[in-house]
Amino acid sequence: MNVVLFQSHEKRSDGTVVLSDRRAVHMDRVLRVQAGQWVKVGEVGGKLGRGRVVEHSPERTVLRPVLSESPPEPSRVGLVLALPRPKVLRRVLRAATCFGVKRIDLVNSWRVEKSYWQSPVLEAESVNQVLRESLEQAVDTILPEVRLHRFFMEFVGDELPDRTTGGPVFVAHPGASTELPVCLASPCTIILGPEGGFVTREIDRFVDAGAQPARLGERILPVEAAVSAVLGRALKARTVVVQ
Amino acid sequence: MNVVLFQSHEKRSDGTVVLSDRRAVHMDRVLRVQAGQWVKVGEVGGKLGRGRVVEHSPERTVLRPVLSESPPEPSRVGLVLALPRPKVLRRVLRAATCFGVKRIDLVNSWRVEKSYWQSPVLEAESVNQVLRESLEQAVDTILPEVRLHRFFMEFVGDELPDRTTGGPVFVAHPGASTELPVCLASPCTIILGPEGGFVTREIDRFVDAGAQPARLGERILPVEAAVSAVLGRALKARTVVVQ
Known part of the structure; x- marks a missing residue:
């Protein structure tokens, strides 16, 4: 605290x-x-x-x-996450809040276990508790907005296209031919998949809705590591070496 | 797995x-x-x-x-971490290994609780188990070398100066005037402090040994989030926007 x-x-x-x-x-x-x-x-x-x-x-x-x-500047990154398993969800919410993320959408996906949606961790009070503790860690006062999207197609069809008007949308995907950018100066949305990744037709739907697939390194990262990596890349840097 | x-x-x-x-x-x-x-x-x-x-x-x-x-390319980042509490240590070792870090030095610091050095998590077998499981996650075969440095001054005086010959050494410090670089093309060492940060005289000793203080955002990050953020910044990127 x-x-x-x-x-x-x-x-x-x-x-x-x-x-x-x-x-x-x-x-x-x-x-x-x-x-x-x-x-x-x-x-x-x-x-x-x-x-x-x-x-x-x-x-x-x-x-x-x-x-x-005033509270510290919010992160320019909005996160869309395939709902992780409950234990990981807590850690991911904590990390995202500490980095100053203010918008977190938790979506269903083919490889999300149905039982995760029944977890008590998803109850408003439990989510709120994690967010509050994370603000106390990060010395911030603005609670992130966490929204649940039980239906993948509803989110991708109805909500994601609007999101692309507020900045680029990237979906992390090991098969992508370009790497995820760093240090975006403007707002953006980053979509991260479940353990095992999104299935091909989900990636296709994201692309149809305006998202760009992008790689985050060569390795399979645990979700919590991927979240912090993505958010770490969006923190300011004065020196940048492009490879 | x-x-x-x-x-x-x-x-x-x-x-x-x-x-x-x-x-x-x-x-x-x-x-x-x-x-x-x-x-x-x-x-x-x-x-x-x-x-x-x-x-x-x-x-x-x-x-x-x-x-x-061949196993995937190792990370170019070597990590030096003030010994975190045991539960966090596991998560940090796991994250570092998944990102391909091959050299992890755990050092003492003023704000590291003495009891952490007695933790069974630090026993070789326990560390090895975490590293093995992390390689299984990351699809890698090369175990990182994890070394314990019970005495801060011994590490900083005897070991750190050699490290600076292998690339720049950065010590994450909220008070620094420059930000931590991203996408280093060459090897580097990054030093991360304990909860509460390094004390001023520790930062001074790091600087004497050739390390450069650098900020990692404006917020107080949990150690595991800071580790993944630093390693995420070292992953390749094709597009870079400097602010």
Whole structure:
């Protein structure tokens, strides 16, 4: 937890925020705060700043936040992911949020096991919890929008074409003849397949909808590694050596 | 398991390999092989190819390998990591191996908890198991060399200066004034800190030894995300947009 986040409805009329959950425990055990001290705080959906500890006990902290900084710039990458298995999904949501991704679409695919769609990890509360913890890690306040698309063709037919108007759409595919670009200066969407990859007719549908197939190296990467690799490539760089 | 790996000492005089461990179980339950079928195989430290299933039962498979392909090109990046906590270490070793990293140095640092050095995950057998499974995922045969450096100053004083003769050495540091390059055409070494980062005097020692501080985005990334981001940036790209 690199920032203590609170929600606007937690603010009391006197401007203070009372914490009595894991955040209070964290401040007690990890930060070892004392009354009078300042801690890094942020309002979910709002600004970052500092909060003065007005009162503190092991189970309860009262903070007076002073918010003045904008949250860090979001990533320019929107992610479309074939729904990974639940354990991997958590890690992928965490990584994407830490890199500042604000739009994550989870789609069905031939090689996505049907049971994944029943996972409790997909419940709104569970997703929200992962996203909140990730914002706390990344010192950000803006929750990503995570959307579920149970039907592949519906997503590709109805939603993806619109996406191409907001920047290029790439679908990671080992068979592609060009490599995925790095350091895109403009927004883009990157589609990553399930373990085992998309099947050929899925790649064809993505291409019909305006996506460009692109390779991400020569190797079969685990989904979480591929997500961070793609997002790492979109981070700024001053020196670039083209091969 | 995208390739079935065996070790040279497992080859019998008639050229076949007998598998009776998790690999046999995998071939039975996941690949559902039958006698006469071919599967993707590789020899640890050697070549890749195909293996003909000579005999198969649920607990035992006899393969006759025909090896002709070289393993994929290794990553040009050598990694130096402040020893992460054990759970993260597994994931980091896995990611690095999947990207083809062949040299991983785990070093001590001010913010590395002493107890991490006692973890059973660091035992040679445990590390080897993670690396083997990762090669099976990445369809590679060359094990990375993982070395432990219990003493920070010994590593930085005795080993790091030599490393700079083999290409640039970068130390990821949020306070750096330049960004980490992408798509290096030549070998390089990248040093990543612990949770909370290196302390200033550690950065100073790295710089004294010839390393260049470089930023990796604006955000605090979990170690495993930073590792994949760095390695993703070193994968080839045809299109590059500099910002």
